[in-house]
Amino acid sequence: MRFLRFPVPVVSTLLASLALAIAALSGGCSKSSDPAPAGAAPKAGAIKIGFLVKQPEEPWFQLEWKFAEQAARDLGFTLVKIGATDGEKVLAAIDNLAAGGAQGFIICTPDTLIGPAIVAKARTAKLKLIAVDDQFIGAGKQPMKDVHYLGISAAKIGEAVGDTLAAEMKKRGWKPADTGVCVITFDELATARERTDGATRRLLAAGLSKERIFRAPMRTADIPGSFDAATTLLTQKTEIKRWLICGLNDSAVLGAVRAMEGRGFGPDRSIGVGINGTDCIVELEKAKPTAFHGSMLLSAKAHGYQTCEMMYKWIKDGVAPAQDTRTVGVLITRDNFRQVLQEQGIRE
């Protein structure tokens, strides 16, 4: 396993200005970076790489694409961005990529259990494949370690969330006995489970009792899914006076923060720490602090740019990438987010 350092600063435009290119290939895949003149067919032998994401509307994935576009410009390949929100779209997109002359693709799959089907299709189509963010699950529910993968060190990042929540609880003088933990879970996704398990482990170590750690499963991994999960929990646990909130990513925590606000738990009585650092910028920019204390900022550049670079070298020079690469996160809060996001090339 290889660990990456945090990425070097790069110049970039605002997140908000990112164009959403969610196009099925048949409906016109966005060719974001083509060194050939507009309308011209790619030169014979030109490199074309697909980048498929499961939730194209989320800032995290838009940012991955943005860094992928940067790689396409720097290295001179054609990037095909595809929003693949379900298994059928993924399989159709692979066919279309092959028909369109691509040599490989990078994918954050909408369903990790279709990993074997993706591998089989890629093999038939002679396309190279790198899984990003969400690792494929194969036989016996085990991760498919034979598929090249770049993802986060999920357990460690989850543990850092737990440590941050525990430290904030202490700073405010809250006693573990008065405090409950709202763990917004999405156990069907391994990287999500590892994150929330990591946070839970550290909160237990900090003195929170098992009886006060409540798991609230999301039906969908987005803000409405988390809002509903937290609302159900709050309806049941009316005796809890203060809450700590963790989840798979920023959206999971934001949904719970909104649900808490609706029931009178503002920043004086709840604390949330997210993961991604890219989907909470508007929240941190709010003039008045909310319960969303901060987030573990991940390296969108490694996930977007570096996966493309790996794929490009694999296609061009036959150099296969590392089998398993894990990236780290750094805590951003209202105090430092502007500076850190600028350093990481996410904001100007």
Ligand code: FCA
């Ligand atoms: C998963 C999550 C994303 C992001 C990524 C690294 O795919 O759904 O929000 O955290 O891992």
